[in-house]
Amino acid sequence: MEVADLHVSRGRKEILHGLGLSLAPGTVTGLLGPSGCGKTTLMRTLVGVQRYRGRVSVLGHGPGTPAVRGRVGYVTQGLVVYKDLTARQNLRYFARVAGARARDVQEVLDLVGLTALADRPVSSCSGGEAGRVSLACALVAGPDLLVMDEPTVGLDPLTREELWESFRTMAQEGTTLLVSSHVMDEAFRCDQVLLMREGRLLTSTTAPELLEDTGATTLDEAFLAVITHSAEGAKEDLR
Numbered sequence: 001m002e003v004a005d006l007h008v009s010r011g012r013k014e015i016l017h018g019l020g021l022s023l024a025p026g027t028v029t030g031l032l033g034p035s036g037c038g039k040t041t042l043m044r045t046l047v048g049v050q051r052y053r054g055r056v057s058v059l060g061h062g063p064g065t066p067a068v069r070g071r072v073g074y075v076t077q078g079l080v081v082y083k084d085l086t087a088r089q090n091l092r093y094f095a096r097v098a099g100a101r102a103r104d105v106q107e108v109l110d111l112v113g114l115t116a117l118a119d120r121p122v123s124s125c126s127g128g129e130a131g132r133v134s135l136a137c138a139l140v141a142g143p144d145l146l147v148m149d150e151p152t153v154g155l156d157p158l159t160r161e162e163l164w165e166s167f168r169t170m171a172q173e174g175t176t177l178l179v180s181s182h183v184m185d186e187a188f189r190c191d192q193v194l195l196m197r198e199g200r201l202l203t204s205t206t207a208p209e210l211l212e213d214t215g216a217t218t219l220d221e222a223f224l225a226v227i228t229h230s231a232e233g234a235k236e237d238l239r
């Protein structure tokens, strides 16, 4: 997946200012940056629901084109499930829509740790459980590229751990994953980390490299160091 010189405007404002990045197949990339920096806007562009200028190639095609539509999964911050159905019924439905590409429903329920809850209506699930049902609905479609907007937000550490393990398994099976997060420590789970600020990509790196390059002891500190550095650079440019 390749992006070059990507510009996106929403309303009258330019939100992304010439972004370039690439995602290697079968890897997990973390997308990190302060609230409002443009993470969701970038994700919307990749899944084909956002107008843009620049070059974007998703699985070798334009985003949202018929050739890739069924091969790209998008887990938004909101739920995309039928609350009156059980998790298993939701998954069966999304598997049927996906057709031949669909994964085995029981296998996906196991992967996201939902087997014990599979036959209860989603309306009786907790927020975190319902979030996992929503994620499972994207997984069951067997996407080649899976884009997830803060899938671990509000989840307890154990569930988060389990989810990251399932992301890793999927990457090993060949899926390319892009995951946005506010939790810096999740960067350690990723093969590549993209740090964004104010519609620009500050760096494409790995968590250990980020620590080494900044001399910081925690990723939060490292991120602040990169942001401060970039802000100082921008001020210098104005002088």
Ligand SMILES: Nc1ncnc2c1ncn2[C@@H]1O[C@H](COP(=O)(O)OP(=O)(O)OP(=O)(O)O)[C@@H](O)[C@H]1O
Residues within 6 Å of the ligand: 010, 011, 012, 013, 015, 033, 034, 035, 036, 037, 038, 039, 040, 041, 042
């Ligand atoms: N429809 C819209 N019209 C105008 N501006 C918008 C619109 N949607 C989003 N924006 C603005 O675009 C910027 C980027 O928003 P985006 O949702 O991509 O950020 P984000 O990094 O995903 O934030 P968060 O981490 O809080 O979800 C924000 O300043 C937001 O206010």
